[in-house]
Amino acid sequence: MTAPSVLVEQHGSVRWLILNRPEHRNAMNDDMIGLLSSHARDAEQDSATSVIVVAGEGKSFSAGGDFRHFLAMDESEGILPFLERVSECFARIEASTKPWIAAIQGHAVAGGLELALVCDAVIAAHGTLIGDAHLNNRLLPGAGSSVRLERAIGKANARWMHLSGELQQAEEFTAIGWIRDVVPINELRSRAQRLALRLAAHDQAAQQNMKRLLLSLEDRRASEGLRRELEAFGDNWVEHDVPSALRAFLSTRTTQNSRKLTMTETREATTGRYVGRTVLITGAAQGLGLAMAERFAFEGASLAIGDLSEDAITDAARHIHESYGVDVTATRMDVTDSTHVTDWVAASRDRHGTIDVLINNAGIIRDNRIENISDEDWAAVVDVSLTGAFLCSRAVFPHMRNQRYGRIISFSSMSWRGNFGQVNYVAAKAGVVGLTRGLALEGARYGITANAIAPGLISTPMLESMNAEARTLLVGKVPMKRAGDPSNIAEGAAFLASEAASYITGVVLDIDGGISIGSSLR
The missing domain is CATH 3.40.50.720 (NAD(P)-binding Rossmann-like Domain)
Incomplete structure (x- = not known):
């Protein structure tokens, strides 16, 4: 029996959602996004859960989207409906009234970065590589990084990440303030759990009101920016023959x-x-x-x-x-x-x-x-x-x-x-x-x-x-x-x-x- 692409663990008042495609560095496909969205909804409604932690099984948090899945979707319903589901999933997480923590290791690239960006706090293992990297394969962001990355690390840093495609060490983001802590890999989950329990110690109703307040103060232009991002992704996909570039990439790797x-x-x-x-x-x-x-x-x-x-x-x-x-x-x-x-x-x-x-x-x-x-x-x-x-x-x-x-x-x-x-x-x-x-x-x-x-x-x-x-x-x-x-x-x-x-x-x-x-x- 095939293991689910998202694992669920409950540790006290902390719900863990663990991306589980380690053989593909937890690259995202429709099945994973569907399960993540469903589990996010369940965690939001569960009164016994105060905090949610999202992590990755194996050596990586997530290397982004699964290119083979992209190509398969392009040949069936098209790529944009899949990206809309990804965006809806990430928007659900961002709009949650409960705190979300991303515990990242290995690689948090493209979609993996975008998932971390919708969380309220990020903790990383030493040596974690983080990057936008879409442009390296002719792609544009499609799940929110063009809007959220600048908000997290500042305009100049975000522009450089988008335009260079470079991967950067997690340690570089602690001084900026986006990543809360960088810890040894063997301590990542225990430290994330401790961080989650600190948040869970507060009165849950008051904490949810705090999140509603913070969400209401977010830049109201964000929703328009996310809509425009999806449109730009679709235009670029067709105009610059991105499927050919992805097929070349996959051919090179195999x-x-x-x-x-x-x-x-x-x-x-x-x-x-x-x-x-x-x-x-x-x-x-x-x-x-x-x-x-x-x-x-x-x-x-x-x-x-x-x-x-x-x-x-x-x-x-x-x-x-x-x-x-x-x-x-x-x-x-x-x-x-x-x-x-x-x-x-x-x-x-x-x-x-x-x-x-x-x-x-x-x-x-x-x-x-x-x-x-x-x-x-x-x-x-x-x-x-x-x-x-x-x-x-x-x-x-x-x-x-x-x-x-x-x-x-x-x-x-x-x-x-x-x-x-x-x-x-x-x-x-x-x-x-x-x-x-x-x-x-x-x-x-x-x-x-x-x-x-x-x-x-x-x-x-x-x-x-x-x-x-x-x-x-x-x-x-x-x-x-x-x-x-x-x-x-x-x-x-x-x-x-x-x-x-x-x-x-x-x-x-x-x-x-x-x-x-x-x-x-x-």
Whole structure:
């Protein structure tokens, strides 16, 4: 039996409505909108419910409308009746006399943003990406963002989001005041529930009167603006052949063809900076490597990912392709083996046509005091982290030099400056910094940048495996008093690989919550 596209949970006086199409990043279709509208009406009428929270199942809040559904509707009743139902649903939520809270994570894009905008409060997980993004696919807003976004974040900010199509971090909206708080992903729902209970503590009748008053003071031009938005969407849909652009987008995301897109096709078919780019990532089966692979896949990159575990890297590739539709190849490889590395790079070049970005992520830890570190433990750590980065960089460098373009990102650590009980790890990660600076000097004249990322305490399986007391002690030494999220690292890598970072080379980017300002964690 297929699960409903909107789940309902009741926690005391708080009703949770959870978008439930995680395999499609909770993209909206008629079924989801119908259920959301129905559940919104039920929650409004339920005297036992004081506050409603809307959230998304899986990794994303909502990536907006389901393009396949758009095309299907266009061929039946037309696209505008569907958008009218979306607008009516969102208007119902906005006009509710009960408070609504949006708990967002992953992506809140286009329709996902528009749903958040009709809520009274928004709380987000660290690393959440938010954007209008309609224009990237020839679309105009159709569910209220042209009216409501300016009201939430101001005219200049709204205009930029509409016209640029850029995705921005949730943290950028806290200073503006639209997002109330940004929290670790594993705390999102508990914090949203606490926020909801604070609102539910008030007298319900008085609170409903307060909402009626606030709604009555809203700009009366809003309804006219929403009507005009729908008309403009329909006109643009026909005049600029939007269905063709959406079909091209969907074709790009589902094809396994490795040919490179032309610049015209790229502009028409995708929202991503990395369509037409090939990204190689070592140690990509889990943790930070997998998070970075997903981040680049989200923006359309072709991927060649490697890991020592064949089963794990194959599963990762399958997951990425099913989630993002990009071309991804998985290889069981040992970064300490020169032949493995050379063969992997050559095969990736043959398959994808170019090698644009290399991320040297593979690394291991075998910590101990110096007198207890064996020859094998020393060699293993240095070989994987430093020699592996050298071998991979050496293998891609001629390709990048010939194409006069390349990005090499290698992983150091907050420990590279020195840390107790880690002399092998410190030596390897300090060596990565030296390698990076040397590569930066050699590559600069060829359009190749080389930079390093030094992560701090990040919520990975390695950190979670520590006993709770030790983990709490370590996190307590971070100035921000929390561990980072893998998405924080993935965003750093996506930036360093982008055109925005084209004049940055030879640097170490600390992503550590401020711990590098102080001294050793131990």
